[in-house]
Amino acid sequence: MHVLVNAATSADGKLSSRRREQIAISGPADFDRVxxxxxxxxxxxxxxxxxxxxxxxxxxxxxxxxxxxERGDPSHPARVVADSRARTPSDARIVDDAATTYLLVSEAAPTDRIKALRETGAEVIVAGEERVALPEALSELESREIERLMVEGGGELIFSLFEAGLVDKLSVFVGPLVIGGREAPTLADGEGFVDGFPDLSLESVERIDAGVLLRWRVRP
Incomplete structure (x- = not known):
């Protein structure tokens, strides 16, 4: 499986403010790219x-x-949520019938929540005891013919994927604003690395909208 992480951050590397509200960081050209x-x-x-x-x-x-x-693919790509405790609301837009949805949960997810989410039509994949075991979960997705996976966030998931060595490429749009805040989410949250840092090789730099798009390849 090829895993691409794509995100938009402020100039100081934030995905959102400390309120974790959606903020328009990029513009029309980047929306088309995404x-x-x-x-x-x-x-x-x-x-x-x-x-x-x-x-x-x-x-x-x-x-x-x-x-x-026209090229023989479903109208929309499948949607995947890493949701260890099955907290996805049953009326969330991501579990409507527009596309197939896979919910990755752990064994610690309440059975009633799993049942409720399966009733929406979503496919539930159980992997891991307390948290989703991402290598196992992505292997299950690959067995369902998902070969190209795009990850859009947030910071906890992105860090976990890097920690597990599952990311192949990283593209980041850096927008012309500063958000700040020690509690504001960043591109990669989680516990953070103290050694064994992921090694990135810069592939391209492109001006787009009022910011810049950086593309990296993750070295094995």
Whole structure:
């Protein structure tokens, strides 16, 4: 499986403010780029924090949807949520019938929540005891013919993927604003690295909208 992490941060590396509200960091040109990345992916993944904060739909634009259908793909890529305790609301947009949704949960998830989410039509994958075991969960996704996975956040999930050595490429749009705040989410939160830092190789730098797009390859 090829895993691409894509995110938009402020100039100081924040994904949002300390209130964890959605902030417009990029502009129209970057929105089109993200739509194109989604269109080229088999699935788009976020963490439960992003679902609870933003209620994302993770679908593509109508014209992009038509193009996917014309090449024989589903209208929209599948959607994946890393949700250890099965906290995804049953009425969240990400579990509607627009596309297939996979919910990655742990064995610690309450059975009633798993049952409720399965009733929405979502496919629940159990991997790990207390937290989602990402290597195992992504292997399960790969067995369901998901070869190209795009990850859109948030910081806890992104850190966990890097920690597990599962990221192949990283693209970051850096916008022209400073958010600040020690409690504001960053590109990679979690416990953080003290050694064994992921080694990135810069592939390209591109001015887009009022910011800059950086693309890295993760060295093995």
């Amino acid at each position: 739509d194109s990345l989604r269109a080229d992916s088999d699935a788009v993944m976020v963490g439960i924090g992003t679902v609870l904060a933003d209620d994302p739909h993770l679908t593509v634009n109508e014209s992009t949807s038509v193009a996917r259908e």
